[in-house]
Amino acid sequence: xxxxxxxxxxxxxxxAPDMIVHNGTTATVxxxxxxxxxxxxxxxxxxxxxxxxxxxxxxxxxxxxxTPESLNDLAMPWYTQPVKGDRYGKFGEIMPQDEFICxxxxxxxxxLVKLSQSFTTELKTKLANHKLFSENEINLLKEGEPxxxxxxxxxxxxxxxxxxxKKLVGCVKKAHDFDTNLNAHVMFENLVAKASxxxxxxxxxxxxxxxxxEVEYVIECSEEACGDxxxxxxxxFAKAIAEGSGFLNATGSDTRGFCAGPTHAxxxxxxxxxxxxxxxxVVVGGGATAKLGMNGKDHVKxxxxxxxxxxxxxxxxxxxxDGISPVVNLSLVGRHTVGTGSSPQAVxxxxxxxxLDKGGLKITDxxxxxxxxxxxxxxxxxxxxxxxxxxxxxxxxxxVKRGELEKAELMNFxxxxxxxxFAPTQGHIPSGVPFIGFAIDQIKSSELSRVMIVGKGSLFLxxxxxxxxxxxxxMEKNKxxxxxxxxxxxxxxxxxxxxxxxxRKLAExxxx
Amino acid sequence: xxxxxQKRVKDAVELYGAENVVVIIGASEAEAAGLAAETxxxxxxxxxxxxxxxxxxxxVYHACEPEFKDEVNSDLYEEQISMMEMVLDVDExxxxxxxxxxxxxxxxx
Numbered sequence: 006x007x008x009x010x011x012x013x014x015x016x017x018x019x020x021a022p023d024m025i026v027h028n029g030t031t032a033t034v035x036x037x038x039x040x041x042x043x044x045x046x047x048x049x050x051x052x053x054x055x056x057x058x059x060x061x062x063x064x065x066x067x068x069x070x071x072t073p074e075s076l077n078d079l080a081m082p083w084y085t086q087p088v089k090g091d092r093y094g095k096f097g098e099i100m101p102q103d104e105f106i107c108x109x110x111x112x113x114x115x116x117l118v119k120l121s122q123s124f125t126t127e128l129k130t131k132l133a134n135h136k137l138f139s140e141n142e143i144n145l146l147k148e149g150e151p152x153x154x155x156x157x158x159x160x161x162x163x164x165x166x167x168x169x170x171k172k173l174v175g176c177v178k179k180a181h182d183f184d185t186n187l188n189a190h191v192m193f194e195n196l197v198a199k200a201s202x203x204x205x206x207x208x209x210x211x212x213x214x215x216x217x218x219e220v221e222y223v224i225e226c227s228e229e230a231c232g233d234x235x236x237x238x239x240x241x242f243a244k245a246i247a248e249g250s251g252f253l254n255a256t257g258s259d260t261r262g263f264c265a266g267p268t269h270a271x272x273x274x275x276x277x278x279x280x281x282x283x284x285x286x287v288v289v290g291g292g293a294t295a296k297l298g299m300n301g302k303d304h305v306k307x308x309x310x311x312x313x314x315x316x317x318x319x320x321x322x323x324x325x326x327d328g329i330s331p332v333v334n335l336s337l338v339g340r341h342t343v344g345t346g347s348s349p350q351a352v353x354x355x356x357x358x359x360x361l362d363k364g365g366l367k368i369t370d371x372x373x374x375x376x377x378x379x380x381x382x383x384x385x386x387x388x389x390x391x392x393x394x395x396x397x398x399x400x401x402x403x404x405v406k407r408g409e410l411e412k413a414e415l416m417n418f419x420x421x422x423x424x425x426x427f428a429p430t431q432g433h434i435p436s437g438v439p440f441i442g443f444a445i446d447q448i449k450s451s452e453l454s455r456v457m458i459v460g461k462g463s464l465f466l467x468x469x470x471x472x473x474x475x476x477x478x479x480m481e482k483n484k485x486x487x488x489x490x491x492x493x494x495x496x497x498x499x500x501x502x503x504x505x506x507x508x509r510k511l512a513e514x515x516x517x
Numbered sequence: 518x519x520x521x522x523q524k525r526v527k528d529a530v531e532l533y534g535a536e537n538v539v540v541i542i543g544a545s546e547a548e549a550a551g552l553a554a555e556t557x558x559x560x561x562x563x564x565x566x567x568x569x570x571x572x573x574x575x576x577v578y579h580a581c582e583p584e585f586k587d588e589v590n591s592d593l594y595e596e597q598i599s600m601m602e603m604v605l606d607v608d609e610x611x612x613x614x615x616x617x618x619x620x621x622x623x624x625x626x
Contacts, residue, residue: 346597348597348598348601349600349601350596350597350598350599350600350601351597353600388546388548388549388552389546389549390545390546390549395545395604398603398604399600399601399604402600402601402603402604403600405603406599406600406603412603415603
């Protein structure tokens with residue numbers, strides 16, 4: 006059995022200001038229930054520009070241009086402290102809305118997305134400059150539709166409008182006359198999840214030496230559901246993203262668990278690799294339009310810009326042992342069980358100390374914990390506090406109760422073993438996974454030796470159970486010695502040739 | 518406060534009477550605890566849920582307040598809540614809860 010390793014991780018953001026207004030649940034519910042609301046009046050004036058989003062320090066951390074710890078040097082609120090940002094980062098990019106709208110069209114295989122002729126012409130030129138898009142993909146944009154056709158589809162045929170710079174530039178058509186699970190709104194959300202997942206995979210594959218043909222399985226772990234009226238969550242985003250990414254030898258499936266989904270998916274992927282079922286598994290999660298501007302009312306009320314203005318996406322490649330990349334230690338998996346209970350103390354025990362106890366480890370033996378990494382700039386004004394800091398305090402407090410830490414050391418632990426939150430509040434996106442890219446690099450460079458990834462999910466929101474949920478796993482420095490390491494100078498094919506030569510000579514001697 | 522929880526509180530009051538209902542809050546921030554307490558006493562301040570404009574004036578306490586802590590099994594409290602007590606700004610939460618109770622609670626006991 007091989008050790009599963011996390012080889013690469015990608016992170017993308019999509020600036021989506023018009024989608025906040027037309028597709029985010031906070032704005033759309035307000036339109037339905039209170040059309041003349043003060044919030045809707047102020048919303049447009051509270052949106053940030055693309056440059057402001059790029060120069061926002063937490064976003065630069067998310068795509069890998071700055072470390073999470075660098076945020077400690079910036080005074081809060083961070084939106085008042087612009088930095089010099091780049092569109093592209095080590096792990097991915099911050100894509101502008103117009104280009105992403107084209108990605109929705111490129112990702113659509115049922116001809117549901119219609120874009121106007123003028124928008125299509127303009128964007129074809131723009132997208133041609135993107136190094137990750139092929140000519141074939143750009144040709145999928147076709148020539149576009151007359152603007153009257155788009156308007157008629159929205160006004161007369163229940164299509165969901167696609168807006169850019171306050172203008173109608175396209176639409177998503179309904180995929181069925183009566184099926185609510187295939188209506189234009191649901192198709193819009195699902196195409197966004199698919200397209201942002203494909204974008205994350207593009208950036209993942211640009212980083213790795215594994216070829217597209219070597220990917221055998223994809224696990225998708227967003228919080229959307231695709232299906233029809235006979236099977237609401239029938240699936241399957243994973244295979245759709247695999248197709249859109251050109252993984253000809255892959256199939257896949259969707260894993261769900263609210264915000265804990267990605268960590269569940271990564272544990273499953275690691276187990277599949279360890280057991281030898283698949284050699285290379287991609288775990289991917291796209292973004293959610295519904296959550297755009299989710300806490301917008303609180304932000305606007307307090308005079309802040311709408312900070313939930315980006316879609317998020319990520320992808321992680323889980324492979325067999327390469328002798329270099331951090332290993333997923335599957336003997337240190339934590340899980341919140343049905344019998345665990347819902348008190349924070351019980352939850353933290355199940356997710357943090359129970360797995361550590363299996364390996365005879367103390368809380369302080371883990372160098373960094375990646376928990377719910379929500380950006381506090383967003384959550385504090387909404388009354389939810391600093392979520393990662395609260396998590397680190399809870400872990401530290403449990404350490405104090407176990408006698409592994411002095412009470413006076415509590416805040417030092419938070420600083421040393423934690424980090425500031427930097428991820429957008431896109432549910433599954435901030436949950437555990439945002440630090441994996443940094444963890445891969447910092448474990449490889451021996452800056453860190455052990456990192457715990459913790460995913461938690463609020464299952465009760467689906468009204469199927471009152472249960473909370475969570476799982477965790479530990480990434481460790483690769484200590485393999487018997488593996489064909491990339492830089493070891495060991496060439497497996499050369500060894501095979503030498504053995505073959507020796508066998509041939511032996512056979513020749515025997516026949517003589 | 519979650520709209521579903523507002524409905525549950527409202528239903529409980531209709532079933533058992535306001536004088537027989539005590540609400541225990543577990544929010545981790547004083548502001549969030551205060552908003553939840555305000556909802557079950559003066560009504561939903563966001564005017565979004567079933568308790569909008571409904572002044573129930575219920576007895577309401579945070580799980581870290583002595584009124585609750587002294588009533589429950591100390592071993593169980595130690596097992597379930599003591600860790601959070603170390604993490605939360607308990608003084609700030611108590612002050613917020615007392616302010617809301619003094620202003621809106623209908624049961625002065």
